[in-house]
Amino acid sequence: MTVLEQPGAYHLSPPPGWRPQLDPAPLLPDAEPHRMLGTDAAAGLDPALLTRLYRELVRGRRYNEQATALTKQGRLAVYPSSTGQEAAQVAAALVLEERDWLFPSYRDTLAAVARGLDPVEVLSLLRGDWHSGYDPRATRVAPLCTPLATQLPHAVGLAHAARLKGDDVVALALVGDGGTSEGDFHEALNFAAVWRIPVVFLVQNNGFAISVPLAKQSAAPSLAHKAVGYGMPGRLVDGNDAAAVHQVLQEAVRRARRGGGPTLVEAVTYRVEAHTNADDATRYRTDDEVQAWRAHDPIALMERELRSRGLLDDAGVREAAAGAEELAAGLRARMNQDPELRPDDLFAQVYAEETVQLAEQRTRLAEELAEELAADEAARQDGAQHDGDQHDGARTEGAHGAEGATR
Amino acid sequence: MSAPATRAPAAARKPATMAQALNRAMRDAMAADPTVHVLGEDVGTLGGVFRVTDGLAKEFGEDRCTDTPLAEAGILGAAVGMAMYGLRPVVEMQFDAFAYPSFEQLVSHVSRMRNRTHGALPMPITVRVPYGGGIGGVEHHSDSSEAYYMATPGLHVVTPATVADAYGLLRAAIASDDPVVFMEPKRLYWGKADWSPDSPEQVPGIGRAVVRRPGRSATLITYGPSVPVCLAAAEAAREEGWELEVVDLRSLVPFDEETVVSSVRRTGRAVIVHESPGFGGPGGEVAARVSERCFHYLEAPVLRVAGFDIPYPPPMLERHHLPGVERVLDAVARLQWESDWTAAADGGGTEGGGN
The missing domain is CATH 3.40.50.970 (Thiamin diphosphate (ThDP)-binding fold, Pyr/PP domains)
Incomplete structure (x- = not known):
C-alpha cells in the first residue's frame, strides 16, 4: 500500500523527533x-x-x-x-x-x-x-x-x-x-x-x-x-x-x-x-x-x-x-591621598613566569625611572642652591626644569 | 606531571599519529589532575570532529569531558569562570575560524585576568585550535590565525610539529598556570612517527625552540605545519650544495630568541617560513628581531616565505597559496650567495664586524 492510498494518515503523526513542548x-x-x-x-x-x-x-x-x-x-x-x-x-x-x-x-x-x-x-x-x-x-x-x-x-x-x-x-x-x-x-x-x-x-x-x-x-x-x-x-x-x-x-x-x-x-x-x-x-x-x-x-x-x-x-x-x-x-x-603607583607592576603578573622580552622591557623602564629620579634630584638641588638669589638668571630655568621633571 | 623517560626502549615504540599523542596527553593530564576538564563542541560522545578527544568522556565521565552548546564565547567564558574557581579547563575550538566568536573572551579576559587582579586570578586555560590548511577544507576551515593571538600580551601561543612535541607541549600547556593557545596543525594530525605512549620522550618545555636539522649555509625558521616543508626543502637543497639548518620555533610566545639568533649568527642567512599571510604575520616579528640582533652577521636580507595576503583560498586552489618546497628553495636562492663578506672578515675576527 502506498502513502497516497492512506488518505490523512501521512499528516496525522508529528515529525519523528518532535517532543511535547514544555509549558511556557x-x-x-x-x-x-x-x-x-x-x-x-x-x-x-x-x-x-x-x-x-x-x-x-x-x-x-x-x-x-x-x-x-x-x-x-x-x-x-x-x-x-x-x-x-x-x-x-x-x-x-x-x-x-x-x-x-x-x-x-x-x-x-x-x-x-x-x-x-x-x-x-x-x-x-x-x-x-x-x-x-x-x-x-x-x-x-x-x-x-x-x-x-x-x-x-x-x-x-x-x-x-x-x-x-x-x-x-x-x-x-x-x-x-x-x-x-x-x-x-x-x-x-x-x-x-x-x-x-x-x-x-x-x-x-x-x-x-x-x-x-x-x-x-x-x-x-x-x-x-x-x-x-x-x-x-x-x-x-x-x-x-x-x-x-x-x-x-x-x-x-x-x-x-x-x-x-x-x-x-x-x-x-x-x-x-x-x-x-x-x-x-x-x-x-x-x-x-x-x-x-x-x-x-x-x-x-x-x-x-x-x-x-x-x-x-x-x-x-x-x-x-x-x-x-x-x-x-x-x-x-x-x-584625597595620591595612590602609591608601582610602575614595576606593569610587568608583574603578565605571565606566571616572566618572558625574556618582558624582563628586558621591565629593566628598560626601571632605567628610565632611575634617570628621571636622578634628574629630579639634580634639579631640586640646583633649585635649592639658587634659592634666594634674585639675580641669577639660571634660577627660573632650573625651577622650571624641576617642575617639568616632577610632573 | 610525571617525568617521562628520555627515550623509551625501541620495543615499546610504535607508529603513532599526532592526534593519538594529543589524545593521550589529555588522558594522562586528566588522570593525573582531577581539576583538568575538557569542554567543547562534539568533544564528548563523538570524540571531536578530529577524534582528538576520543574516549575521554567514556573514561572520565561527561562532567570531565563535556559537550557544550554551540557557542564559542560561552565555552571560553565558562572556562574563565571555571578557572576562577580553581579548575584547569582545556577548551577545544572546532576549527581555526570557528574560534573567532570567542575572541573577546580571550583578549579582554583570558589574557589579562592575571594582570588585572595582581595575580589573584591566574587563568590556567588551554585553548586547543586546530589550524592551517592543506586538508582540502572549504571556506572557514583552513585559517592560520596565530598572528592574532601573538599580538595579544598575556597569552602563550604554542604549536607542535612532531608527535613527541604534540604530547609534551600539550602536557606542558595544560600544566601551565598561564593561558595557552595551543595551535594544532591539522594537516599533521595523521602524520605518524615511532612513539611510545607509555613512556613518552621528554621534550623541552614551552618557550624553547629546537634545531630540527643542523646546517651551516642558511637557517630556515619555521613552526607547525611548515616544519615538514622546510625539512623537505633542506633535503632537496643538498643537491644545490646548501646545508640548511631548520629551526622549529615550537612556541611563538614566548619567543626563543636565543636559539634563533645563535643559529642565524652561525649561518649568516635566514628565511622564515609559515602559512599565515606574510603582511602583519609572525615572520615580520621574527625578521625584525633577527635583524636587530644579527645585523653584523647577515650576508643577505632576512626573507619570508608566507601565505599570500589573501583570504584563505578554496580547496581546489589552495596549493597555489601554501608555501611549498619550491618556494622555499627559491627564497634560499635569493640569499645573495655571491656575498661572503662575513666569511672573509672571519680571518680578521668577525665579532661586531662590518663597519
Missing part, C-alpha cells in the same frame, strides 16, 4: 513589576531586613554622591553613577551568603561596597591606579567588568565548577538593559539553562544604554520575557522597591541552591544621573522624565514604609545619615 506559562513574568513597599504584603516583611535595607540605601546614595564629587575634583578618572539604582544593587549584595559570588559590571561598585568591600579598593578601576583593586577570591566578588555581558559566562562557569566540586555556591551576575543585546548574554543564559547552573541573572533595566532608550534596544515584551526562550523563569520587579527586589532575588537564589537552575530577574529602575560624568543626558531625555523617576525614589519608598509601620523616626533618619556621612568622609579622606 510557569516561566512567564508577571504582567506588572512585583511590588512590596506600600502594599499589604509588606506587613509580612522582617522589620530588621527593612531597616538594614534602608540604611544601606542611604549609605549607597551618599556613596554615589561622594564618588561623583571625587570625579569632579579629578580624584576619579570616571564614575558611572548608580544613583536611583541603589535598591537593586543593595538587595543584590544582601541576598547572598558569604560563600556566594557576585559578578558586577562597572556600574555596580555600590553592590560591591554594600557587600562589605573596601570602597577605595572597589574604586581602583575608576580611579585608574590599577584595573582591579580587590582580591576576587578573598571577597568572592569578580572584577568589575567593562565589556558588556562578558562577565555572565564567567558566572556560569564559576557556579558550574563549584557544583562539580560539590560546593553550595550561587553566582549572582549583574547586567544592564543594553547588555541584554550582547551575544554573551544569550550564550550565558543558554548555557545556564541547559546545564541547570545555580546562577541568577539580574538585569538592571535603567532605561538607557548611554543615550539609547530601551525601545531601540529590544522589541521583547519585557527583558524578563527573554528567559522563556531559554527555558528558565523570568521575573519582573520594581527595581526601586528594595524589599521587592530582595524578595524576588531571594526566591531565585533559593531555587538555584536547591538545584532548580537559573532565573532571569529584570529590575525596572532608572539611571537618574548621566551615563558618566563625561555624558550629557539633556541631549537625549527630558527633565520631566527624570523628575517622574525622582518621585519614585528608592530611599523615599522605603522611608515611607518604615515610618508608616513605626520602624523609623527623625532620629533614625539622622542616624542613618550619620552612618552614610562616615562612609563618605572616610572615602573622601583616603581618595
Whole structure:
C-alpha cells in the first residue's frame, strides 16, 4: 500500500523527533513589576531586613554622591553613577551568603561596597591606579567588568565548577538593559539553562544604554520575557522597591541552591544621573522624565514604609545619615591621598613566569625611572642652591626644569 | 606531571599519529589532575570532529569531558569562570575560524585576568585550535590565525610539529598556570612517527625552540605545519650544495630568541617560513628581531616565505597559496650567495664586524 492510498494518515503523526513542548506559562513574568513597599504584603516583611535595607540605601546614595564629587575634583578618572539604582544593587549584595559570588559590571561598585568591600579598593578601576583593586577570591566578588555581558559566562562557569566540586555556591551576575543585546548574554543564559547552573541573572533595566532608550534596544515584551526562550523563569520587579527586589532575588537564589537552575530577574529602575560624568543626558531625555523617576525614589519608598509601620523616626533618619556621612568622609579622606603607583607592576603578573622580552622591557623602564629620579634630584638641588638669589638668571630655568621633571 | 623517560626502549615504540599523542596527553593530564576538564563542541560522545578527544568522556565521565552548546564565547567564558574557581579547563575550538566568536573572551579576559587582579586570578586555560590548511577544507576551515593571538600580551601561543612535541607541549600547556593557545596543525594530525605512549620522550618545555636539522649555509625558521616543508626543502637543497639548518620555533610566545639568533649568527642567512599571510604575520616579528640582533652577521636580507595576503583560498586552489618546497628553495636562492663578506672578515675576527 502506498502513502497516497492512506488518505490523512501521512499528516496525522508529528515529525519523528518532535517532543511535547514544555509549558511556557510557569516561566512567564508577571504582567506588572512585583511590588512590596506600600502594599499589604509588606506587613509580612522582617522589620530588621527593612531597616538594614534602608540604611544601606542611604549609605549607597551618599556613596554615589561622594564618588561623583571625587570625579569632579579629578580624584576619579570616571564614575558611572548608580544613583536611583541603589535598591537593586543593595538587595543584590544582601541576598547572598558569604560563600556566594557576585559578578558586577562597572556600574555596580555600590553592590560591591554594600557587600562589605573596601570602597577605595572597589574604586581602583575608576580611579585608574590599577584595573582591579580587590582580591576576587578573598571577597568572592569578580572584577568589575567593562565589556558588556562578558562577565555572565564567567558566572556560569564559576557556579558550574563549584557544583562539580560539590560546593553550595550561587553566582549572582549583574547586567544592564543594553547588555541584554550582547551575544554573551544569550550564550550565558543558554548555557545556564541547559546545564541547570545555580546562577541568577539580574538585569538592571535603567532605561538607557548611554543615550539609547530601551525601545531601540529590544522589541521583547519585557527583558524578563527573554528567559522563556531559554527555558528558565523570568521575573519582573520594581527595581526601586528594595524589599521587592530582595524578595524576588531571594526566591531565585533559593531555587538555584536547591538545584532548580537559573532565573532571569529584570529590575525596572532608572539611571537618574548621566551615563558618566563625561555624558550629557539633556541631549537625549527630558527633565520631566527624570523628575517622574525622582518621585519614585528608592530611599523615599522605603522611608515611607518604615515610618508608616513605626520602624523609623527623625532620629533614625539622622542616624542613618550619620552612618552614610562616615562612609563618605572616610572615602573622601583616603581618595584625597595620591595612590602609591608601582610602575614595576606593569610587568608583574603578565605571565606566571616572566618572558625574556618582558624582563628586558621591565629593566628598560626601571632605567628610565632611575634617570628621571636622578634628574629630579639634580634639579631640586640646583633649585635649592639658587634659592634666594634674585639675580641669577639660571634660577627660573632650573625651577622650571624641576617642575617639568616632577610632573 | 610525571617525568617521562628520555627515550623509551625501541620495543615499546610504535607508529603513532599526532592526534593519538594529543589524545593521550589529555588522558594522562586528566588522570593525573582531577581539576583538568575538557569542554567543547562534539568533544564528548563523538570524540571531536578530529577524534582528538576520543574516549575521554567514556573514561572520565561527561562532567570531565563535556559537550557544550554551540557557542564559542560561552565555552571560553565558562572556562574563565571555571578557572576562577580553581579548575584547569582545556577548551577545544572546532576549527581555526570557528574560534573567532570567542575572541573577546580571550583578549579582554583570558589574557589579562592575571594582570588585572595582581595575580589573584591566574587563568590556567588551554585553548586547543586546530589550524592551517592543506586538508582540502572549504571556506572557514583552513585559517592560520596565530598572528592574532601573538599580538595579544598575556597569552602563550604554542604549536607542535612532531608527535613527541604534540604530547609534551600539550602536557606542558595544560600544566601551565598561564593561558595557552595551543595551535594544532591539522594537516599533521595523521602524520605518524615511532612513539611510545607509555613512556613518552621528554621534550623541552614551552618557550624553547629546537634545531630540527643542523646546517651551516642558511637557517630556515619555521613552526607547525611548515616544519615538514622546510625539512623537505633542506633535503632537496643538498643537491644545490646548501646545508640548511631548520629551526622549529615550537612556541611563538614566548619567543626563543636565543636559539634563533645563535643559529642565524652561525649561518649568516635566514628565511622564515609559515602559512599565515606574510603582511602583519609572525615572520615580520621574527625578521625584525633577527635583524636587530644579527645585523653584523647577515650576508643577505632576512626573507619570508608566507601565505599570500589573501583570504584563505578554496580547496581546489589552495596549493597555489601554501608555501611549498619550491618556494622555499627559491627564497634560499635569493640569499645573495655571491656575498661572503662575513666569511672573509672571519680571518680578521668577525665579532661586531662590518663597519
